[in-house]
Amino acid sequence: MTKQIKVESIHEKVYQRLREEITSSELAPGEKITIRQVADMYGVSVMPVREALRQLHTEGLVNYERTGVTVKALSAHEIQQIIEIRKRLELLAMEWALPNLKKEDIKKSEEMLEAMDQRTDDDNDWRLLNKEFHLTLYSYCGSQQLEQIIENLWVSIEPYMRIYTSTVSSLEFAQEQHHEMLHSIKHKNLDEFEKLLNNHLNHTAKVILDNF
Structure with a gap:
């Protein structure tokens, strides 16, 4: 099937x-x-x-x-490293x-979060909303460099x-974690947010690596 694109800004x-x-992994790693x-x-x-x-x-x-040309594929070690870096930088951003x-x-x-609660049956929509939720919160950090x-x-x-959204047993658990994180943010409890963020990313990494 041809996916035609208009001439402008080709x-x-x-x-x-x-x-x-x-x-979206329509073109898979490797x-x-x-x-x-x-x-x-x-x-x-x-x-x-x-x-x-x-x-x-x-x-x-x-x-x-x-x-x-190939789609870049990450090793399990590289995925774990990225998760660890995210823990530190996302905590700093918050x-x-x-x-x-x-x-x-x-x-x-x-x-x-309410919109995400309604989309747990659609892993692609939920994945996009999940990214928007996290990055929007970090956008208030006041540093474009850190955001980037x-x-x-x-x-x-x-x-x-x-891999995570299509194999995790339930996205409701991730949503529970999101609500808890937002609660800690609302009450400006950075220590609690750090604990919740680490648990959230550890769970994400485990699901990905267990199905890698």
């Missing part, structure tokens, strides 16, 4: 579509990407596909090898964010989140 549209297919096949599928020339792949390479989502959070910010996060580093870490492990 490179950006190809990039966004490829990025979504990689982060899978080979053939430039000509992608160009034909999207109904574009090979040039915007090459440009999009170069951009994805700078983000660490694809590898250039002698045999061609430490910086707490003094800046207003009642309306908490309300917005509560509404996000955390988002890059999320992007690097995002293809493996499909």
Whole structure:
């Protein structure tokens, strides 16, 4: 089936579509990407596909090898390292964010959680809302550099989140953890948030690595 793309902003549209297919695991880690096949599928020339792949390479989502381009695959050790780095940086982001959070910010996060509660039967929708929930909270930290580093870490492990959402016995447990974390944030209890965040990420890592 041809996935036609309009002429305007061809490179950006190809990039966004490829990025979504990689982060959603539609293109699985380790899978080979053939430039000509992608160009034909999207109904574009090979040039915007090459440009999009170069951009994805700078983000660490694809590898250039002698045999061609492949979706970057992480080892179990690399996944565990990313989780450990996330623990430390996301705690720092929340430490910086707490003094800046207003009642309306908490309300917005509560509404996000309510939307997630309603989407536990759709792992793809829930995965996207989950990312938005976490990154929105960290966006109040006041540091664009820290935000960008955390988002890059999320992007690097995002293809493996499909393993989590599709194999975990119940997303309701993750939602319970989210509600507990938001409660600790609401009461500005950073120590409690740290404990809950570590438990949350440890559980995520275990599910991914057990099904790796």
